[in-house]
Amino acid sequence: MTNPAAVLWDMDGTLVDTEPYWIRAETELMNAHGIDWSEEQGLEFVGNDLLTSAAMMQKAGLDLPAPVIVDTLLDEVVSQIEEAVPFRPGALEFLDAIVTAGIPCVMVTMSYRRLAEAVIAACPENSFVGLVSGDEVSAGKPDPEPYLKGAGLLGLEPGTCVALEDSKPGLASAEAAGTIAIGVPHLVDLEAREGRILWSSLEGRTVADLRELTSRLSV
Structure with missing residues (x-):
């Protein structure tokens, strides 16, 4: 895998x-x-x-x-x-595992750069290699532009990248961009539909879970 x-x-x-x-x-x-x-x-x-x-x-x-x-x-x-930076359950542990595995991470947020940089500064050093913020796109989520730009920062095709999202506009953006989109609902329910990947939480998630998805979708 x-x-x-x-x-x-x-x-x-x-x-x-x-x-x-x-x-x-x-x-x-x-x-x-x-x-x-x-x-x-x-x-x-x-x-x-x-x-x-x-x-x-x-x-x-x-x-x-x-x-x-x-x-x-x-x-x-x-x-x-x-x-205080209120990290979501399991998020920091999952981020650390991804970075340790040598997988680059890019933040794709509709918040503006000055807020996103404050959050990135609270993460372990070198967690993110890129940032797409809401004040730097011409069309925000649910438009696919933010995730297309996120993959583009690394010169990658969106279909080779996993996107993690909690909101309806965000998940729609990630799906429209063609990423391997994972919905992790928080305050708002996300509609279950055929082919959509939903996780209840990031707690306990591992890089092996990501490998399984990429392998399954590449078959």
Whole structure:
């Protein structure tokens, strides 16, 4: 069995559990402008690029320019990350096993670079060889561009790479790009369908699990 050529990691909800940080930041910003906001509304944003989320908040009544909304949310979430990085169960162990096996990892996130770099800095040194962030793509998830760009950073075909995702837009992006996409649902359920790979958690996962997938799909 052969290793995948690379593993493309989503960040929010897959590597780290920052979604509650985002929901808190969104709620505080909306409430500060006299707008009621619920966790259910926040969950609708999971996996979106930040400008899409900003547009949804404007539609709900927030009278601020989209760049101001994005910067305000980023400032709050980065501040929370600097206090504590909430890694998802099994994520760091799985990341370490992948890197130890010599498989390069690229982060593919709709968060902006300054937040993604703060998370990468909290990971073991040299865990990631590349980063695709939401402020550096012309079309965010669910468009395939982020994952196409992630594979392209290493000069690889997407079909030789595994992608790890927790959200509906993220999994749709990874699948549309042609990666070996694995859904690991967290706050939002992912629809089971024929040919779709879903894992309940990253806990206990090993490189052998990835090799099995790549070997099965190459037959």
